[in-house]
Amino acid sequence: MxxxxxxxxxxxxxxxxxxxxxxxxxxxxxxxxxxxxxxxxxxxxxxxxxxxxxxxxxxxxxxxxxxxxxxxxxxxxxxxxxxxSYKTKKEVVLTKFGIDNSIKNIPKFVPQTINISDDDDEFQYCIREIKRKMEIIGPARSSNEAVRCLYIETILVSAILIVKRIVREKIFLEPQREIVDEEATG
CATH class of the missing domain: 1.10.150.50 (Transcription Factor, Ets-1)
Structure with a gap:
């Protein structure tokens, strides 16, 4: 229930x-x-x-x-x-960082720009995978979200591996196990 x-x-x-x-x-x-x-x-x-x-x-x-x-x-x-009595994730995160629900108090984040060479292994893997998927599935223009996710996953995994190498930290990707919507679950 x-x-x-x-x-x-x-x-x-x-x-x-x-x-x-x-x-x-x-x-x-x-x-x-x-x-x-x-x-x-x-x-x-x-x-x-x-x-x-x-x-x-x-x-x-x-x-x-x-x-x-x-x-x-x-x-x-x-x-x-x-x-x-439950709090939303947003409330917990904002409180954890001392922001207390005021979005104006969040400090601006200025990302550091890092150049990735064209011959970087992870970058090359990403390009190869996208090309392979395009040969099999076709371009990502499809309105099918699952097809777009196949391309996004390749880019995301490659980006995480590059960032892990640069920051020398453990970073894990937690896949969403179930997508729930009014029309479908999967």
């Missing part, structure tokens, strides 16, 4: 029918008669989140459904507390 703070806030605003739809989706093993109790008692989202096991029992639920409903309501409330 994916429950976020905004989802909890929306549960509080649910009318009876919306609450019933949510409970159906949550697979709480509720029967039609259980959902009818909610409908007859006109329980909305706010009512649901504030009920305990005894209150569910008093309005006609059997022990099993009452326990599951109470547990789900508590789970929703706990998740709200957990998620609302």
């Amino acid at each position: 994916m429950t976020t703070t905004s989802e909890i806030d929306s549960i509080k605003k649910y009318k009876t029918n919306e609450l019933i739809d949510l409970l159906r989706k949550e697979d709480l093993e509720l029967y039609t008669e259980d959902l009818e109790i909610i409908r007859k008692q006109k329980i909305n989202g706010r009512d649901f989140l504030n009920k305990n096991k005894e209150e569910f029992r008093n309005i006609g639920f059997k022990l099993g459904p009452a326990l599951r409903l109470k547990e789900f309501a508590e789970e929703c409330k706990k998740r709200k507390k957990r998620f609302s």
Whole structure:
């Protein structure tokens, strides 16, 4: 179950029918008669989140459904507390460097220019790989993001290897394992 703070806030605003739809989706093993109790008692989202096991029992639920409903309501409330205390990566990074959410306080970064010779091994590897990919896949003009990423990866890996050699530091590339979007994951 994916429950976020905004989802909890929306549960509080649910009318009876919306609450019933949510409970159906949550697979709480509720029967039609259980959902009818909610409908007859006109329980909305706010009512649901504030009920305990005894209150569910008093309005006609059997022990099993009452326990599951109470547990789900508590789970929703706990998740709200957990998620609302999270900080975003941006907040953590800004605080770590003493910036405290003011983008104006970030010191300007002036990159050092370094010349890379045409016969540099990593540079030559990058050029060869791009040419090979162009022979097989074609140019990167395609609107397909996966094709563009194949070219970008080659350039990025070569650039990282060159920078590692120059700064003599360990640098690692952490690939994104999953891309999540409204249309596709992969």
